[in-house]
Amino acid sequence: MTTTGLFLLAILALGFLITFQIAKASEYVSVLKGEKKSFEQNNRINGFLMVVFLVLGLIGVYLCNKALYPKTLMPYPSASEHGENIDTMLKITLLITGIVFLLTQILLFWFAYKYQYSEKRKAFYYPHNNKLEMIWTTVPAITLCILVGFGLYYWFKITGEAPDNAMKVEITGRQFGWIYRYPGKDNVFGKKYFRMIDEADGNILGMLWKDSTMHTPNGVQNIKADPTGYDDIIETSAMYLIKDQPVKLIINSRDVIHDVGLPHFRMKMDAVPGTPTTMWFTPKYTTDEMKKITNNPNFEYEIACDQMCGNGHYSMKGLIKVVTRDEFILWRAKQQPGYKPATAAAPAPAEQPAAPADTAKKASAGALVPNSTLASNK
Structure with a gap:
């Protein structure tokens, strides 16, 4: 046994000895004073202490609430429409449980004081x-x-099912960060295969950007490229969303179980390897608006991993930028498809037929915002 272990064992033994001696001394005092008198005196003291503990405890609850409530998210409005319902449900729950807590605790300690032992009263x-x-x-x-x-x-x-005009964004958890993917002009996500993940080649999602052959326990497997993935946009810095535009998140994991926690939107969903999950919401405030609401110039919408996922779990933080529609279009126009830097030899997407002159403007916008979104805003 180590020196530290022996030291702790000695402390425990000493503590036990002191407790035993105090108990014996209390017993001797009781004998000297008389058992009955000592019992009544201790009973009165304990009853009084019950009332003191009740009062001090309620004061402590009030002071803790006053000090810590401003540090929670409750003083600020939910940043999503669904979150408003969650806030309402939480407030109702806290109100009901708070009333029950106060009533039961007050009765518990008051009864212990009021109905303490007395010779004038017989127990019923x-x-x-x-x-x-x-x-x-x-x-x-x-x-x-x-x-x-x-x-x-x-x-x-x-x-449930997201509205028809919802923007689709895929978010994939990995140790220890998040990967965001947007569909390209076709508004269709390209296929991916986890065996194709290659960090060195830049294929962090396992996109099927090229034909390949893979040896598996079941034999040789020929994998065909999926052209619908050539224009997909892949980001790791931040997720960009549009204010008042419904968004459907398609959630995946590349390794272990993670959890997409969106505290400001009052939402969360597990990211499970091999089992995509979904949720949708509508952002209510841009990032700039929330900076004013929270009076915090450094405010950012956060994606937290709410599932212990390894040694670096604490650092798995993502960002969401909620912007206006025009700002999103400008950001989207600057993005390059993910396959270009990763697979220089990949074939280019098939050319699309030239758009008529009177629809040129709509076609240009359709490359930036999902077609369903435009249709809903005509």
């Missing part, structure tokens, strides 16, 4: 009451069922 044993048991079992059960029902309702809305 009340072991069973069907009516009371039905009330305190049924009422909480019904209340919890209602709260769970609202939770499921909002959950199904978040994970």
